[in-house]
Amino acid sequence: MSTRPETPLLDQVNSPADLKRMSDAELGRLADELRADTIATVSETGGHLGAGLGVVELTVALHAVFDAPRDKIIWDVSHQCYPHKILTGRRDRMRTLRQKDGLSGFTKRSESPYDPFGAAHSSTSISAALGFAVARDLGGASDTGHGDAIAVIGDGAMSAGMAFEALNHAGHLKKRMIVILNDNEMSIAPPVGALSSYLSRLYAGAPFQEFKAAAKGAVSLLPPPFQEGARRAKDMLKGMTVGGTLFEELGFSYIGPIDGHDMDQLLPVLRTVQARATGPTLIHIITKKGKGYAPAESRRDGGHATAKFDVATGEQKKAPSNAPSYTRVFAEALLDHAGQDDKICAITAAMPDGTGLDLFDKRYPSRCFDVGIAEQHAVTFAAGLAAGGMKPFCALYSTFLQRGYDQVVHDVAIQRLPVRFAIDRAGLVGADGPTHAGAFDVAYLANLPGFTVMAAADEAELKHMVATAVAHDDGPIAFRYPRGEGEGVEMPARGEPLEIGKGRMIQQGGRVALLSFGTRLGEVMKASEGLRARGITPTVADARFAKPLDEALILDLAANHEALITIEEGAIGGFGSHVAQLLAEHGVFDHGLKFRSMVLPDIFIDQASPADMYATAGLNAADIEARVLDTLGIARIGSQRA
Ligand SMILES: Cc1ncc(C[n+]2csc(CCOP(=O)(O)OP(=O)(O)O)c2C)c(N)n1
């Protein structure tokens, strides 16, 4: 008998409503198709793969049981949202993922009503879901109506303080809301910490949900297939002490652990909770990161993020480069110093590979600390280490340091503690878009009394800045550097400490001075070439420091040029603002200096290649050249402007 190939179920899904017409068996088949579609998509776009593959069954089950967008499904971090996007009317645009004018790699309110809450930084989902639940009960207005609020949060994200602040509040308010703890025993790197061990203990030795429910008298909350088992478990539990889970102590009904890849467990549990839950409920599911795609499953990080790849082999396609990455230069320089100074220690908040500290951890494990997704703690922990006589290097992405800002002010700056901040991913990062842009650190650090703030113009400068930070004991110091490959400059054998608050002259010229802070220096030099062709040789200087400023250099540039233009990869309020303040204080504007400050514009720039994002920001060589000509009042040939 010939078997006809079945029509793909995924082709019949235009919105989650279509899942409601499917049998449980069909939903299982749909999950398989969704997994294949996700892999095919990411193979062509690159992006976050492993987390999405781990929640394929959960995504199908949630959309089959709940009623989005009336019910609010909130994905924590949301790097696992690709299957959700495919099911919620965006399948035909998935090949534009993370590209200019394409779909975001994260949930985004402006993109779809099925994305009730945007994210990309972790551990916000429970707070947001609780907000939706309270808004519902208080009669808040909503275009999509008000239903259930469901937070899906990973075990890594659950380690952050914010998640516990939200659990604490939710347990107190006792509102109906659902938290799904997606426990794959993975963060980006293997998770660390006591909570991670606790979650493992919750299912080690297989005390299944029947036992838990029986112990807590919650048998009636379980779907019928489990109730019989639970009753039997109750008998077995007689005489045993089964304590409440941490979540129960916090006021949640705890259900689990259940197999998050088994639709026969997921569907009945979700249906029962949907039908019967009254207060806050936490469903603990066990999944595997990268599930169903061997190359992802076998990677150390579960296929967390990937370049484009060959589906058959899993082999990634990457453009080769000879320049070392800034991250690697930082990590190797720090290792070098740590070999000679046993007070140096290193801190990462769940990003050992991303910050390069995996190298440090291999060599000096007792001096390397992965604190989990806990930037606030990372900063204050570093402050404690510094107060205790160590030399802590707190290596964080610019965007994630934002979360630790009060700690930077209150615990580090006010106490003038010599914490060294290695700020990676400074400036625009590309495909991760506005949530990950390192736009604000200069502004939010350079305004703090006693802080020293540096930006590396190239990888050799970065090496010197690491040495500078090692040597600097007089208060906090930060140095920033971008994502990706360096400029390919010649590297010094060893970094030398820079004189604090001193910039460097790159090129002497006339009429206009270009004062660069950070890696836009390359674009400044390209602009300088273009200007030379027009008979203008600008003076070019690298400020190195936003704080303290090289006042002598800046005032000299101001005094000897018709125009002074600052350029930086940061938002307004940063380096240029400090220079403007200095010039104003010295009355320089009273004497007619033409001053301009080129900064990131006052918008959140959507994802694209970094070069495209900088073009949108108006910070590429052509923009710098144009700004010089405009400032000097020289008409541009081919200019679009009037
Ligand atoms: C505040 C913050 N710090 C760091 C990150 C970087 N980051 C993105 S995903 C991730 C791991 C998340 O692990 P988990 O929540 O368990 O999700 P999984 O990928 O395992 O599904 C980290 C550290 C982030 N997004 N936000």
Ligand SMILES: CC(=O)[C@@H](O)[C@H](O)COP(=O)(O)O
């Ligand atoms: C989701 C998240 O926050 C990280 O996975 C981030 O995308 C990593 O960025 P890098 O690739 O710059 O390390």
Ligand SMILES: [Mg+2]
């Ligand atoms: Mg995880």
